Amino acid sequence: MSEITFVGTAEQQSLAAEVFRLMVAQGQFFADDAPIRQTLGNLADFLAHLHQQEHAAMAAAIDAAIQENQQIFIRETGESDVIYTTSRLGMYHPRQDVNTHTYKQRLYHPEKPLPVDDISVVISTSRPVLTTVEPVFISDYWQQAPTHSTARELTEREPDEDGSGVAPPTDIPAPATLAEVALSDAEAEVVPPPPAEPVSTVQAVFTLPDGTAIDLSQPTPDLLQTHRHALSAALLYQIDNDPLNRLVRFGTLIYAGDNLPTLGKNDLRRIRDDIIEAGRPLLDATIIDDLYHSQRQADYEGFRFALNYRLSREKDFEYVGVPGANLWAAKGLPAIGTKRVKAAEMAQLTGYLPDGLDDSLEDQSFQAIQEQGEVSRFLTFFEWTYGVLPFDAALAALLPRPVLNDQRSAVLTFESPQHFTSYVVEVRYPTGNRGGWLQGLEEFFQEYLVAGALFTIARTDVPNVFTIRYDEAGEASERLLTLDEKKNKFGFTEISYFCMVDETRLLAQNVYGRFRNLKALPMNDRRKGDVVLRHVFEVLGENLGTRAEPRYQIELDTLVLAFTVLRPTSRPYVLDLIERDPAIVVADSGPISSSIPQSAKRRAMRMQMRMKKTVPTVRGSMMMMNDPAYEPLYDPTQVLSDEELRHKLAALAEPESRLAKRELAAFAGLDQAQVQALQSVWRSLDAARRHECVQAIQTLMEDTLELDFRSFLFGCLSDTDEHVRATAIESLWEEESALMLDWLLRLVADPAGSVRVAAVLSLSRFAYRASLAELDPASSQQLYTVLHDLTQDPRQPLDVRRRALEALGFFANQPAVGDLIDAAYRGDEQSLRESALVAMGRTVSAEFLPMIELELRSPSPAMRYEAARAAGEMADLALPLLPLLLPMVDEDDLEIALAAIWALGEIGGQRAHATLQRLLRSNAPERREAAQEALSQLDDDA
Amino acid sequence: MDAKGIIYGETALDQLMQWLHASGQPQELEAVIEQYLQLLRELVMEAQA
Structure with a gap:
């Protein structure tokens, strides 16, 4: 120098x-x-x-x-x-x-x-092709x-x-x-300098680009111990940025670039075909075994490296391996796991994890998981429904890390030693502020577990294979929370299970009956924790205020459990949301909850949220107290042109964009011509996005009654996507026009079963109006004929037939109806028998009282529930059934108890009144509230 | 050579490639760094000798 x-x-x-x-x-x-x-x-x-x-x-x-x-x-x-x-x-x-x-x-x-x-x-007018670089x-x-x-x-x-x-x-x-x-x-004046003398001895220290001094006189192990990271990073950087590719790498494996066996386009095509044929990602060794077994024995490791290196640079292939198991997926391979929740949505739903709101290491430390090689956890409702697990710190401790810097996912095999089955599971690694998750366990969860079950994931000797097992127990059967995908609603279904569960997390109807009132919010809303928080308060909270100025109170444990129904969550995440919401106050701290054995540290906190209702003349939106962000959604003075509407609609196309209420409100109050003008833009939206929009509109309509989306929704009845059509029917539940009846009578012949079910359910309202003689005779007869034919059509799904039967209950004057109900009741199909009870109630005919009486004693909770509802429909005709109904208000099964309370309000009588009065002093807020409503009904009737 | 003249990832890369050729199979990063440091050390020591 x-x-x-x-x-x-x-x-x-x-x-x-x-x-x-x-x-x-x-x-x-x-x-x-x-x-x-x-x-x-x-x-x-x-x-x-x-x-x-x-x-x-x-x-x-x-x-x-x-x-x-x-x-x-x-x-x-x-x-x-x-x-x-x-x-x-x-x-x-x-x-x-x-x-x-x-x-x-x-x-x-x-x-x-x-x-x-x-x-x-070498003198030539044309340049020869240089196939190789010669010295x-x-x-x-x-x-x-x-x-x-x-x-x-x-x-x-x-x-x-x-x-x-x-x-x-x-x-x-x-x-x-x-x-x-x-x-x-x-x-000539230049005077040469005196002879140069060496002034320094040879140095043994050189400097890395980051300034780290490396003294080569130190032993290599010492250098590695002290500067391992700097030496690795500097060398990898040089390798990655060498235009000559003298050294190449795959992960942390390095080889000379000129040493690589070549793979041509034909090789890549064969490899892709091999993966597609297998239907799942393949190991590099399997690919070599399938395609190159005979040729590549001599330089096996070199060829394996070349294969991995080459595939890692091809856009049609994706590395989904783990250390020790190089797996390759190819474009065209079927997706793993649920399609019901999109990857972008899951990444946002698990976004609380990178924020550090993760309590998964409360019961097992990171080190303990790594040493023991297993993680135990309780299954939540959301996980059970969609077959996903959040990639939290506990799973991160157990599962392998990505091999490549830009690796998006890894594919693992989960084996069930109890059932000799295996499942392909995809691990989606977290990126930036987006969380990671596992998907592909739907079948295992739904088949063998219920929400609240304890299960364990454990490592095996094979790096990409894990086991999943659970503690078995004797058969138990309960009505548990389920999601009806067709109706997009929660309900309770009789489920038998054989696994150990935490009773406090088991979403049984007799304990968590009100959870059915939770809305299956669009995923777009569920990712917003504050939206879920307020929804849970409104639906499950006990209203300590008035209707005009409600104040909701809820137990923290219930709140967190309800969160787990709607989205992946953690207790710190919920507490963080509470802390950020000025409308929520922690009322007091109670003693340690004895019902939650896993968390002795948990405090039973009670929170109140105050809400007040605005009193505008046009709008009736709810707003949160102290919410400075509140602005009216809808300005009736604002009129948008067709072009502006098209622009607004097109802006909704981006799947990642938020469906803001304000944006959706622009499509309220349109006329038919405006809807027609929007059709071309609407059809250009992705089907899933259109469905999200209609779902969001449905929610908005329920929250904001003055918004009239009828024209828009009528336009959706002819949408090409069945989910859009079905949701549009549900959203038009208040529409009683002849046009709606006409549409519904056409839609019962829809090719999609979900649409037919929604249409038949909606037709019940018209059947009711027919029973009140509010329909013209021709329409009434047409409706009856359609419903009758549906119940008799064996090609129709059971759901369609049973809903048609229920609607026929309103046509008690038709001679055939009694026989149809009777036949269904005496049949073997449980759900049809339940529907028969619904129809009996709707006939308000004393001839069915003996059957209803019998079913009030049924061992089946579902039949008892429907019998109580049917008795209520019968009103004072059911007075003789009171001795059976009165004790039902104290049943452990909350759904049945609430049905019986409701029935008392419909039937009336002194004994019913006295029982309802007694329930006003009940400790159970749900029963107290239901009794209050039933007494109001009695007062109205009086 | 004087260690000051070493460009890490460039100097003696040919020798490192020869070593990888001779090994006949890809090597883990740590082994490569170990070998590379050894090559660089030999270069410097030769100059001192």
């Missing part, structure tokens, strides 16, 4: 160095050995001004300093001024122009140096050219004790070379 030192007194050294810096700055874009010239006058002008000195004194000082440093500067006396010359190397050496021979001579020097017999061979012979002539170091350091030599120490530049050309240079007359 060049070091330029200046001589003379300290002041002269300093001044000479300053001049040199100025001149190098002037010639910063010059070649290293190009001359940089400057006059004494210019230098004196600049430096005198800079240092506030006399011009003449400065000129004299500069000249003296330069003359002391003639090894660096050449001094020339020009016509009007003194000129100094130097170069960026620290001295200017005029170039020696050698023109004593020609290009041809140089080419042939020494004699025929090129590895060709005839130079004419090129370079004549010694060219290799003898002097080399210059470009690295320079400008340092000022400390003055010797006498202040005039002299030291030549250490790296400047040797005097012998300089002597050969023919100097021009003008350069």
